[in-house]
Amino acid sequence: MNVPMRDEAMDAAYALGWTIVRKMPEPAARAAFTALADRTWHRYGSGVRQLEKNLxxxxxxxxxxxxxRVLSKKVLRSYFRYWLEVFRLPEYGRDRILGDMRVSGHEPMLATLESGRGVILALPHMGNYEHAGAWLVHMGHPFTTVAERLKPESLFDRFVAFRESLGMEVLAHRGASAYGRMAQRLRSGRPVCLVVDRDLSASGIDVEFFGATARMPAVSAALAIQTGAALYPVTLWYEGRYWGARVHEEVPVPGEGARQEKIQAMTQEVARVFEQGITAHPEDWHMLQKVWVDDLAEDGR
Incomplete structure (x- = not known):
């Protein structure tokens, strides 16, 4: 079967990113990506319009x-910075990845891992979660994550290869096998990292989020309940040239209630923590898709 031309172009663009962009002088690359961000903002396409609706x-x-409008322009620049750093991350050495990370609240999480208990890190689409993952690997804790299947397949393979080169185990998003393997890793005391501020399945949980109903994945809470792993929300942002992150307090499993009620309560708490992080750093929340139920209803979801 022939690959559609649009898919071929997309794959070629990312291939260029991981070859030419990663080798460009960094100031020139940053200037180019800032210009691309501003151009995208001025075009005011559907993604930017949805972003502003979210904001x-x-x-x-x-x-x-x-x-x-001013804030959405800052978000686009932050978002394009994320992509620039994705392409250039393989060039960053261990010293830069660790030295330029400004992280707080991580000591309990690391202590949990050292004790042999699994950890689930639940993140929103904020800052640079690829860099945060590389930081965790260099701290001595390789982890498992999932990736949304992209078209064409070759593009998905590129992302998997990129993340695996950083020391991550990457599972395809869909299918019970991914959930089962994550549960196995957690029971063996390893970390699992999941981006969970947008539901990609048909089994999301409705939560209150900035005063309205949004839909978020249930997987992080479900894994914590099933495996006994600790669930830590994480929020991310940029601090000038540095990367900022906060590992928030563990979300405990409620002592009472049915399993679904516990999942609901824990997912709601994760959403509440995300609210705090996004409120503090709205310019670094890269959400150009629909997350609120009223918006999703327009698509019949």
């Missing part, structure tokens, strides 16, 4: 105004 929720606004 209206975060800022408690009824409609897009100048403040939202």
């Amino acid at each position: 209206c929720r975060v800022l408690d606004k009824k409609a897009v105004d100048d403040e939202v």
Whole structure:
């Protein structure tokens, strides 16, 4: 079967990113990606419009105004910085990955891993979670994660190869086998990292998020309940040239209630922590897709 031209172009663009962009002088690459971000913002496509709709929720606004427009431009620049750093991350040495990370609250999480208990790190699409993953690997804790299947298959393979080169185990998103393997890793005392502020399945949990109902994956809470692993939400941002991260307090499994009630309560707590992190650093929340139920209903979901 022939690969559609659009898919071929997408794969070629990412291939160039991991070859040419990663070898460019860093100041030139950053200037180019900032210009691409501004161009994308000016085009005002569907992704930017959805981003601004999401930011209206975060800022408690009824409609897009100048403040939202200014913020959305900052988000696009942050988002394109993320992609630039994805392409260049294989060039970063251990000293830079560890030395330029400004992380707090991580001591309990590391102590949990050292004790032999598994850890689930639940993250939103904030800052640079690829770099955060590389930081965790260099701290001596290789982890397992999942990746959304991309088209064409060769593009998905590139992302898997990239993440595996950093020391991550990558599972395809769909299928019970991925869940089972994550449970195995957790029971053996390893970490699992999951980006969970947008539901990609049909089994998401409805939670209150910035005053409205949003849908988020149930997988992090379900794994914690099933395996006994500790669930830690993490929020991420940029601090100038540095990478910022906070590992929040463990979300405990409720002592009472049915399994589904426990999943609901834990997922709601993760959403509450994400609210805090996004409120503090809205310019680094890269959400150009729909997460609120009212928006998803427009697509019949």
